[in-house]
Amino acid sequence: MTRWLSKSAAKLRRLLFQGWQAIYRLFIKSNRYMATHQIVTGYAQHIGKREEQQDAYGFSSLEDQKLSKGHGLLAVLADGMGGYEMGKEAGQLAVETMLSVYAHKAEWSSVPEALELSMHFAGQAVYELALEHKLEWHVGTTLVATVIREGQLHWISVGDSRIYLYRSGVLVPLTRDHIYANRLYERVLAGKLTLEEAESHPDRYLLTSYLGIPSVTEIDASQKPLKLQEGDWVLLCSDGLYEDLTEELLEEAANLSPQDAADYILQYVLEQQRPYQDNATLLILAYTQA
Numbered sequence: 001m002t003r004w005l006s007k008s009a010a011k012l013r014r015l016l017f018q019g020w021q022a023i024y025r026l027f028i029k030s031n032r033y034m035a036t037h038q039i040v041t042g043y044a045q046h047i048g049k050r051e052e053q054q055d056a057y058g059f060s061s062l063e064d065q066k067l068s069k070g071h072g073l074l075a076v077l078a079d080g081m082g083g084y085e086m087g088k089e090a091g092q093l094a095v096e097t098m099l100s101v102y103a104h105k106a107e108w109s110s111v112p113e114a115l116e117l118s119m120h121f122a123g124q125a126v127y128e129l130a131l132e133h134k135l136e137w138h139v140g141t142t143l144v145a146t147v148i149r150e151g152q153l154h155w156i157s158v159g160d161s162r163i164y165l166y167r168s169g170v171l172v173p174l175t176r177d178h179i180y181a182n183r184l185y186e187r188v189l190a191g192k193l194t195l196e197e198a199e200s201h202p203d204r205y206l207l208t209s210y211l212g213i214p215s216v217t218e219i220d221a222s223q224k225p226l227k228l229q230e231g232d233w234v235l236l237c238s239d240g241l242y243e244d245l246t247e248e249l250l251e252e253a254a255n256l257s258p259q260d261a262a263d264y265i266l267q268y269v270l271e272q273q274r275p276y277q278d279n280a281t282l283l284i285l286a287y288t289q290a
Contacts, residue, residue, distance in 0.1 A: 037230070039073050039148055042258030042284040044266040048240055048277035054080035055238045055281040056091035058099050072111065072149025074102050075283050079161050079238040081140040081210065082278070086133065090126050090141040094211050097122040098145055111147050112221060115156045119143065119219070123158075123211040130212055140212035144175060144236050148285060152225035153234060158218070159210045162242050165226070166233040166254070171247045175220045178209035233258070234285040240278030244269045258284040 039062070047053045060074040078094040080087030101121045105114040122143060130139035142159025155163050157175040165172045176182070184198035198204065209218035228234075233254070237245065249268060253261035262284050269280055 036290055037151060038288060038290040040258045040286045040288055041073075041075070042260070042262035042286070043282065044262035045281040046266055046270060046279070048270075048279050049275065050082065050277075050279055052088055053279055054082055054087035054091055055240070055279040056080070056088075056095045057236070057281055057283055058095045059283075060099060060103060070107065071102065071105055071114075072147045072154075073285070074099065074145060074147050075234075075236055075285055076143065076145045077161055077236040077238060077281055077283055078144075078211075079142045079159065079240075079279070079281070081142070081207070081212075084140050084212075085135050085138045086129065087139075087141065089129065090139050090212060093125050093129055094122040094141045094143050097125040098143065102147075111149055111154045111225070112156075115145060115147060115154060116219075116221065119145070119156055119158065119211075119216075123213075123216050126212040127214060137213070140207070140210040142207070142238075143211055146234055146236060146285065148228065148234070148287070151228050151287070153222070153228055154225050155220075155222050157220040158216055159207055160205075161236070161238050164235040164237070164242075164245065166235060166247075166250050167229060168231070169247060169251060171245065171250060174222070174226075178207055178218050178220075180204055180206045180208055183208070228287045230287065230289060232287045234287070236283040238279060238281045240280035241266070241269050241282050244272065258286040 041059060043057060045055060057077045062073060076095045076098045078091040080091035098118045101118040102114055126139060126141060130136050142161040144157045144161045144163050146163060147154045155174055157163060158178060160177040160179055163174045165174055181204040184193060184201055184204055187193040188195050188198050209216060249265060253264050256264055262282050265282055266280060
């Protein structure tokens, strides 16, 4: 009996030791991973030829290591709708609400769940702003947001601001514009409309989804996280900039730091001297070696 207890105790000690070894290796691996990669941000913004800056953006804090490790880095961009009322206020409120709600993410909730919940509260805040000023259906904003956590990218989008991935010289759109043109092209495929009619329709660029309406049902979100590779850039931009965003331009910009690259791209856009240049905003998140 004594011999059996002694053997059982020895086996238990070995199992405990092996368990602690596994935890230690996981801890070391995790810390090596965190130490070898970092996210470097850049951002640029210009009012264009508009009377008011209605784009807004923000980042969560990278300085709070505990928050950053548990939540990742959140980047948010919103474009208040210029044809509506209170576009500036709507964009700013959406960004502030998104950042605030996500910062209080519960430890047990996943990143996709927290992004969806944060966007819901941002939309509700903008809708309540409209109600407060008796402007229901006349206040709105787009919003795109990304989270990079443990080398994985999550995103969510509503409206026609965009998120891109730039990898190895290739620019890949990650979001779809929520505009009436999508429904027009569906009618083209159904044989109810010609392609020429769809592409010349006066309402083809009208938003079909945005924050500020009672219920937002058309949302783009990552179905599963995208594992980032060293050298990847994630870009968030408003519609005043992305028409000029090309692989050729990014190839030139990629030789610069993310901040200098953002400034360089924005300067290129402004040099086009468009008479009706919209507000333009660009955020860059570069995934690099530490």
